[in-house]
Amino acid sequence: MRLPPFLTLTALEAAARHRSYSRAARELHVTHGAVSQQIRKLEDELGAKLFLRQGNSMIPTATGARLAGQVTIALTTLRLGVEEASQAARGPLVVSTGAAFASRWLVTRLARLAADTGEPDLTVRAEDRVSDLSSDGADVALRFGRGPWPGMESVTLMTERLFPVCSPAFLRVHGIAHPRDLIDVPLLRHTGLPWSLWLSAMGVEETPLHLGLRFDDTALMLDAAAQGMGVALARSGLSERDLRDGRLVRPFPGEVAVETGHHFVWRADSPKLTRILRLRDWFLEETAAARADRSMASR
Structure with missing residues (x-):
């Protein structure tokens, strides 16, 4: 009936x-x-x-x-x-992100994020694990990788470029001016980012003579480079603040594009979908603006 x-x-x-x-x-x-x-x-x-x-x-x-x-x-x-x-x-809109991305990219933009989106209750969880958006309370994940992630929606915020960075004082002392010069100075290493990737792309086939400390945390490695402990192979998305503030410098041009990048990931069936999409749009606009700024600075 x-x-x-x-x-x-x-x-x-x-x-x-x-x-x-x-x-x-x-x-x-x-x-x-x-x-x-x-x-x-x-x-x-x-x-x-x-x-x-x-x-x-x-x-x-x-x-x-x-x-x-x-x-x-x-x-x-x-x-x-x-x-x-x-x-x-x-409820709170919970964003899960890697610690390095949170400290090196996101933290300088949090005030603007809150003002631009009007988001009333934002929680940022900095954690070096892949958050499960179905079970652990996170609504959004800012993930580094290639994607896609099964069962999730995602958009690419930025792809990465790799290039050497060091402190201004280190550059003055060692006078490095060409990719080949890196063979003779301490190179700080990341467990997931071999120097051979960049050196081979620059045509440098020799084995570095001074391998420096090894790190599994990008932010810590960049801090060590800023302290003059060696040259680090930096990811563009995580080094922009240090370069802008002058804590780090690029000793010479030359960068390698990689397939991995930063992605905004969410569940399409989330009850907070309207707020999530507003946050997604903000991240897309912010990363587009950052790319435009880098393009202008390189001219």
Whole structure:
């Protein structure tokens, strides 16, 4: 059987609860005539009397009372569902990101992010693990890699370029001016980023003579380079602040593009989807602006 219109059922429920068409009309923000018409249509459709007038009151019949009771239960269930969905959508927006990306790229933009997006409750989790957006409470992941990630939506924020960096003082002392000069100075190493990748692209086939400290944290390696401990092979997305502030310099041109990059990852079925998409658009605009700034600076 086809269900009656929602407005008809709410008119029945309110009229039975108030025992008055007029009070039901005020609650529903409609006219007395509209409530009366809806109930009359429902009585015609069901073939049963739902209300009897008693003085100034409209008393539900046994059939009317039973049906109104069932509608009350259904409306309560609907309200609970809507409230639950609303609470889920209003909760903190949790962003999971790698520690290096958080400290080297994101932290300088957090104030602008909050102002531009109007996001009322943003939580940033800096963690060196792949967050599971289905189970660990994160709504968005800023991931470094190639992608895609099964079951997730993603957009590429920026791809990486690799190039050597060192402190200004290190450059003055060692006077390196060409890729070949790196063979004779301490090279700081990252466990996932071999120097051979960049050296071979620059036509340098010799083995470096002074391999420096090895790191598994990019931010720590860049800090060591800023302290004059050697030359680091930097990723463009994580070194821009140090280069801008003058803590690090590029001793010479020459960079290698790699397939890995930074990606914005989310679940399409998230109850916070509207907020997530607004955040995604901000990240896309911000990374596009950063690329434009780098392009202008290189001219």
